[in-house]
Amino acid sequence: MARVLQWSHSKTVVLLWFLTAIIFYSLFQMALRNSISNSTSSVSMALNEDRRSKLYDGMARDLDEKGPAFLKHGETSQSLSLSDIFILKDGAVEPALKAANPPVRANVLYLSTEYSVPISETIKRIINPYFDKSIWFQNTSLYHFSMFHASHHIAPVPATENEIETEATAVKDVAKTLCSLNIVLDRVVLTSTGVLLGCWQVVSGTDPVTIRTKLRTALPRAPEKQLYDAAILHTSFARLLGPPKASATEMHNADLVKFFHELVAHLNKELRGFKAAISELWYVEEYDVLALALNGRMNVRKFQLGCTRN
Numbered sequence: 001m002a003r004v005l006q007w008s009h010s011k012t013v014v015l016l017w018f019l020t021a022i023i024f025y026s027l028f029q030m031a032l033r034n035s036i037s038n039s040t041s042s043v044s045m046a047l048n049e050d051r052r053s054k055l056y057d058g059m060a061r062d063l064d065e066k067g068p069a070f071l072k073h074g075e076t077s078q079s080l081s082l083s084d085i086f087i088l089k090d091g092a093v094e095p096a097l098k099a100a101n102p103p104v105r106a107n108v109l110y111l112s113t114e115y116s117v118p119i120s121e122t123i124k125r126i127i128n129p130y131f132d133k134s135i136w137f138q139n140t141s142l143y144h145f146s147m148f149h150a151s152h153h154i155a156p157v158p159a160t161e162n163e164i165e166t167e168a169t170a171v172k173d174v175a176k177t178l179c180s181l182n183i184v185l186d187r188v189v190l191t192s193t194g195v196l197l198g199c200w201q202v203v204s205g206t207d208p209v210t211i212r213t214k215l216r217t218a219l220p221r222a223p224e225k226q227l228y229d230a231a232i233l234h235t236s237f238a239r240l241l242g243p244p245k246a247s248a249t250e251m252h253n254a255d256l257v258k259f260f261h262e263l264v265a266h267l268n269k270e271l272r273g274f275k276a277a278i279s280e281l282w283y284v285e286e287y288d289v290l291a292l293a294l295n296g297r298m299n300v301r302k303f304q305l306g307c308t309r310n
């Protein structure tokens with residue numbers, strides 16, 4: 001009897017050891033897999049960040065390489081001439097709205113007024129003393145990051161009302177899978193076309209590269225060629241439409257490039273490092289050309305990003 005008990009005791013011990021070993025082994029495997037997938041995502045995060053930095057460096061060089069072309073006949077980033085989209089009326093600039101045919105269908109991330117208002121106030125405080133009225137400021141209710149176009153003016157993709165509903169639903173489903181983004185303003189850039197841009201980096205959340213990939217899958221009819229680099233995260237703050245006041249450039253012997261460099265340096269000194277969060281993706285039908293930029297006619301569908309784990 002004692003012998004039998006002893007036997008079964010050692011069997012129990014062996015069994016326990018065996019179970020413990022299995023549990024340890026699976027925990028070890030899980031930890032390994034986790035750390036691999038974590039390091040893969042941090043590697044791709046670093047790659048995207050690097051890609052954005054290089055892109056922004058290039059954008060900042062644009063003014064040196066081409067000079068302030070907007071003082072002649074500037075074109076926008078969408079190859080529309082600025083003189084085509086603004087008119088001077090009683091000394092003030094007004095957008096010259098033109099119907100977009102077919103309407104442009106843009107997917108943009110939205111930046112809330114909690115962030116856009118202080119940014120815009122800072123920019124106005126710094127810039128306004130140097131210019132009369134030849135500046136157009138982006139409406140603070142419409143600060144946005146252009147992500148992906150279902151149709152744009154270079155490659156229009158007409159759509160029926162049903163097709164538009166299908167697209168909007170697909171975008172809503174994408175939004176559910178995206179994690180809200182924490183972002184930081186990397187630099188302010190003035191392009192040779194006179195557009196003052198905020199160029200941002202991602203601290204956490206779904207990277208724009210992933211967002212665009214998901215939108216492409218969800219919108220199979222969208223133009224193959226999109227307007228922007230897949231990694232870019234930028235928002236337009238203002239458009240300069242003419243030269244600064246003569247008094248502003250006296251210090252630089254009327255060297256305009258030098259003047260603009262110092263202006264941008266001043267903006268960067270105050271705005272670089274500004275933190276913001278993004279939690280909405282918009283599907284926008286723009287009935288006027290550049291409606292989001294120029295307060296044109298549009299229809300906006302707003303979708304909350306579904307995941308807030310950060």
Ligand SMILES: *[C@@H]1O[C@H](CO)[C@@H](O)[C@H](O)[C@H]1NC(C)=O
Pocket residue numbers: 139140141142295
């Ligand atoms: C700014 O945009 C908001 C939202 O579309 C609009 O209600 C408002 O009228 C716009 N402001 C101007 C000055 O156009």
